[in-house]
Amino acid sequence: MSSPGLRERKKQKTRWAIQEHALRLFAQQGYDATTIEQIAEAAEVSPSTFFRYFKTKEDVVIQDRYDEVMAEEIRNAPPDLPPLEVIRASIKATFGTIGPNELEQTLQRARLQFAVPALRMRALDNMQDSIRYLAAPLAERLGRPADDFRCQAFVGACVGALINAIMAWVQHGQKTDDVNALIDEALSVIAEGP
Numbered sequence: 001m002s003s004p005g006l007r008e009r010k011k012q013k014t015r016w017a018i019q020e021h022a023l024r025l026f027a028q029q030g031y032d033a034t035t036i037e038q039i040a041e042a043a044e045v046s047p048s049t050f051f052r053y054f055k056t057k058e059d060v061v062i063q064d065r066y067d068e069v070m071a072e073e074i075r076n077a078p079p080d081l082p083p084l085e086v087i088r089a090s091i092k093a094t095f096g097t098i099g100p101n102e103l104e105q106t107l108q109r110a111r112l113q114f115a116v117p118a119l120r121m122r123a124l125d126n127m128q129d130s131i132r133y134l135a136a137p138l139a140e141r142l143g144r145p146a147d148d149f150r151c152q153a154f155v156g157a158c159v160g161a162l163i164n165a166i167m168a169w170v171q172h173g174q175k176t177d178d179v180n181a182l183i184d185e186a187l188s189v190i191a192e193g194p
Helices: 006-029 036-042 047-053 057-062 066-076 083-096 100-115 117-141 149-172 176-192
Strands: none
Touching: 006 036, 006 047, 006 057, 006 100, 036 047, 036 057, 057 100, 057 117, 066 083, 066 117, 083 117, 083 149, 083 176, 100 117, 100 149, 117 149, 149 176
16 A cells, blocks of 8 residues: 555544544534534634535544555455455454554444434445445456446445444444454354354
């Protein structure tokens, strides 16, 4: 994966700073009670700058960098790996890039998504986008069109397993090892059945 240039790194830093301040405010005063203006002020940006990075308040919780990392991992996986192992390796590599602070933010974002109805709906939309985004490099590996139905169905099953693992992690675990073990178990169900 090529590293982004200075301008792109500054944009990424601003994006994640806005998200960090939003999550802090949501924890302090609740999701519904927090306004975009408050988030922008805390992040020392204008509301219009907020909207350059996030289309909606829901997106500040939903959006992350993980799809991009996973897609790159899918593209770069060894050519002899079967599809399930490609997905498993991409998820493990992605979670391997998450440090303790980001892990806590991921946990906080997941809790919000499960607790706030508007976020659950936006997360469902985002999940469909993620499935299509991640299925494209898998389809490419298999010599199929980017919108191949079978690749999308397969990735959808893997994403469903991933979401189930994350839900269990939010409810019971909270350490990286926990989430990785849960993800492995959930993906093994796709290969082995219940």
